[in-house]
Amino acid sequence: MNDQPHERREPDGLTRRRLVAGTAAAIGLAMLRRSAFPQTGPAPPPSRPLGGTATVLGARAPQEKLQRIVFGTMHGMSLTPLQDLHGIITPSDLHYERHHAGVPAIDPHEYKLLIHGMVDRPTVFDLEALKRFPAVSRFHFLECSGNGSSGYTDVRPDQSPQVVDGLTSTSEWTGVSLSTLLREVGVHPRATWFLAEGGDAALMARSIPIAKAWDDAMIAYGQNGEALRPEQGYPARLLLPGWEGNTNVKWIRRLEFADRPFMTRDETSKYTDPLPNGTARMFSFVMDAKSIITSPAYPAAVTGHGWWDVTGLAWSGRGRISRVDVSTDGGTRWSPAVLEQPVLPKCHTRFTFPWKWDGAEALLMSRATDETGYVQPTLAELRRVRGLGTNYHFNNMRAWRVRRDGSVLFGLEG
Ligand SMILES: Nc1nc2c(c(=O)[nH]1)N[C@H]1C(S)=C(S)[C@@H](COP(=O)(O)O)O[C@H]1N2
Ligand SMILES: [Mo]
Numbered sequence: 329m330n331d332q333p334h335e336r337r338e339p340d341g342l343t344r345r346r347l348v349a350g351t352a353a354a355i356g357l358a359m360l361r362r363s364a365f366p367q368t369g370p371a372p373p374p375s376r377p378l379g380g381t382a383t384v385l386g387a388r389a390p391q392e393k394l395q396r397i398v399f400g401t402m403h404g405m406s407l408t409p410l411q412d413l414h415g416i417i418t419p420s421d422l423h424y425e426r427h428h429a430g431v432p433a434i435d436p437h438e439y440k441l442l443i444h445g446m447v448d449r450p451t452v453f454d455l456e457a458l459k460r461f462p463a464v465s466r467f468h469f470l471e472c473s474g475n476g477s478s479g480y481t482d483v484r485p486d487q488s489p490q491v492v493d494g495l496t497s498t499s500e501w502t503g504v505s506l507s508t509l510l511r512e513v514g515v516h517p518r519a520t521w522f523l524a525e526g527g528d529a530a531l532m533a534r535s536i537p538i539a540k541a542w543d544d545a546m547i548a549y550g551q552n553g554e555a556l557r558p559e560q561g562y563p564a565r566l567l568l569p570g571w572e573g574n575t576n577v578k579w580i581r582r583l584e585f586a587d588r589p590f591m592t593r594d595e596t597s598k599y600t601d602p603l604p605n606g607t608a609r610m611f612s613f614v615m616d617a618k619s620i621i622t623s624p625a626y627p628a629a630v631t632g633h634g635w636w637d638v639t640g641l642a643w644s645g646r647g648r649i650s651r652v653d654v655s656t657d658g659g660t661r662w663s664p665a666v667l668e669q670p671v672l673p674k675c676h677t678r679f680t681f682p683w684k685w686d687g688a689e690a691l692l693m694s695r696a697t698d699e700t701g702y703v704q705p706t707l708a709e710l711r712r713v714r715g716l717g718t719n720y721h722f723n724n725m726r727a728w729r730v731r732r733d734g735s736v737l738f739g740l741e742g
Contacts, residue, residue: 394409394412394419394422395409395422396408396409396422396424396425396494397409397490397491397494401430402427402429402430403427403428403429404425404426404427404430405424405425405426405427405472405495406424406425407424407490407491407494407495408422408423408424408490408494408495408496408497409422409488409490409494410489410490410493410494410496410620410622410641411488411489411490411622411623411625411628412490413622415668415678416467416498416641416668416670416675416676416677416678417467417498417499417500417552418497418498418499419552420499420551420552420554420557420560421557422497423470423497423499423551423557423559423560424470424472424494424495424496424497425559425560426472426495426573426574427528427530427559428528428530428532429528429529429530430528430529431528431558431559432527432528432529432579433558434527434562434563434579436455436555436562436563437455439454439455439563439564440452440453440454440581441453441454441458441547441564441580441581441582441583442581442582442583443509443513443582443583443585444582444583444584444585445519445522445523445583445584445585445586446515446516446518446519446585446586446587447513447514447515447516447519447585448513448514448515448516449512449513449514450513451512451513453509455549455563455564458503458504458547458549458564459504459549461504461505461508461509461512462504462505462508463502463503463504463550464502464503464504464505464546465500465501465502465550466500466501466544466546466569466672467498467499467500467501467670467672467675468498468499468501468567468569468570468672468674468675469496469497469498469570469643469674469675469676470496470497470498470499470567470573470576471495471496471572471573471615471618471643471645472495472496472572472573472574473572473573473574473599473612473615473720473721474495474719474720475493475494475495475496475573475722476492476493476495476618476722476723476724476726477719477722478491478492479492479493479722479724479726479738480707480710480711480722480724481716483738483739484738485626485729485737485738485739486626486627486737486738487626487738488625488626488627488738489620489621489622489625489640492620492726492738493620493726495573496641496643496676498643498675498676499551499552499560500550500551500552500553501546501548501550501551501567502548502549502550502551503546503547503548503549503550503564503567504546504547505544505545505546506541506542506545506546506547506566507541507542507543507545509547510541510542515538515541515585516585518587519538519585519586519587520537520538520586520587520588521535521536521537521538521585521586521587521588521589521590522535522536522538522541522583522584522585522586523535523536523582523583523584523586523590523592524536524566524575524577524580524582524583525577525580525581525582525583525584526561526577526578526579526580526581527579527580527581528578528579532574532577532578532594533577533590533592533593533594534574534575534577534592534594534595534599535589535590535591535592535595535611536566536568536575536613537611538585540568540571540613544568544569544674545566545567545568545569546566546567547564547565547566547567547580548561548564548565548566548567549563549564560578561576561577561578561579561580562579564579564580565577565578565579565580566578566580566583568613569645569673569674570614570615570644570645570646570647570673570674571613571614571615571645572599572612572613572614572615572645572720572721574594574598574599575613589611595610595611596610599612599720600612600720601714601718601719601720601721602715602717602718603713603714603715603717603718604714604715604717612720612721613645614645614646615643615644615645615721615723616644616645616646616702616704616721616723617642617643617644617645617646617649617696617697617698617702617703617704617723618642618643618644618696618704618723619640619641619642619643619649619652619679619694619695619696619704619725619726620640620641620694620726621638621639621640621654621692621693621694621726621728622639622640622641623637623638623639623640624636624638624692624728624730624736625728625736625738626728626735626736626737626738627736628736629733629734629735629736630685630730630734630736631734632685632734633684633685633686633687634684634685635682635683635684635685636682636683636684636685637680637681637682637683638654638656638665638680638681638682638683638692639678639679639680639681640652640678640679640694641676641677641678641679642667642676642677642679642694642696643674643675643676643677643696644674644696644698644699644700644702645674646674646698646699646700646702647673647674647698647699647700648671648672648673648677648698648699649667649671649677649679649696649697649698649699650697650698650699650701651664651665651667651696651697652664652665652667652677652679652694652695652696652697653665653694653695653697654679654681654683654692654693654694654695655691655692655693655694655695656683656690656691656692657690657691658691658693658727659691659693659695659706659725659727662695663681665679665680665681665694666679666680666681667679668680673699679694685730687732688732689729689730689731689732690729690730691727691728691729691730691739692727692728692729692730693725693726693727693728694725694726695725704723704724704725705723705724705725706724706725707724707725709724710722710723710724711724726738727739
């Protein structure tokens, strides 16, 4: 399925490959030559009255009505408006939320994290203690493994990127590496797993292989330059870069080291993937490579012929995104998109692709490949291996149908 990118000749002599490889200036030139924009009059005059005063806290321009979409209450979630965002960072107040028993109010002065089990020195860390260790800051996406179910089972055309895939966001996370804490408590060489338990009423608990703790796990207390938001686990959460959202236990209160998994409710009755052959995938931690075009996408429309910037996000729990290909004809021909810097491991990556719309019906698709060579599957491929009974890990390609009137609908490939 990994066909070679196409060299596609445009009527004005520019090849798509050259355009993609070229600079923004080349694209700008192509646009100018087409002169798609009205060339009218002078710039608007500057404001005469003096502006508002400086404030202690900033706020969005009132015209920018960015909102999460909320579903449910205590057992609830809210979705990031992917179609309204630029770059790769999700503003903290728009980071998606998923709570199994609401957002607890935890006093940071009362907060404690117990680390015990197969360790030499069982220890209780308060927040101040956690902050005395060397801090690390890294950009990582988080994604609920249930994200994208409405692009797999009940595929309706009137769905925005937020509704289809809004259970993923990216923040810069700051905290202490779990490996640092493991050395501090002297974890036993025979310990192979640890239990991570949350301090909310859900008592969310997951078993995590210890290799992840030595690799890149952290206890995060910072998000985008400030303390975690309450809904992201204030004052501290477990962060397991690239692993399904559920294992990133919020309001973390206890880590217990052992030589076996704990088989908790959250990893036996839930967060397993039933397969067509009657067995189930357990401990399916890693989020596989995925991408979605966020513009143009429903409910926005393509409002005229000529050049458009097709853009979206790609990410992989296994490392860096190595390429994203875009098709405008439903997956018959593919061309490479530009990956915007920075391209970071286990992080949203912004891709862009110049596309000249000639008014014909089009089917826009994106396909992510990560640095391990893993290629995002088609819907048919994913359904073949996972069947229809699964509730998690829907990383199949998404498609947007552009109709002759410029309206865009969520759709299936082919
Ligand atoms: N303690 C606790 N941790 C939790 C949850 C929870 O309900 N309680 N929800 C999990 C799920 S299902 C997801 S997808 C992520 C969501 O993290 P976020 O709300 O910061 O986006 O947190 C996980 N950690
Ligand atoms: Mo989740």
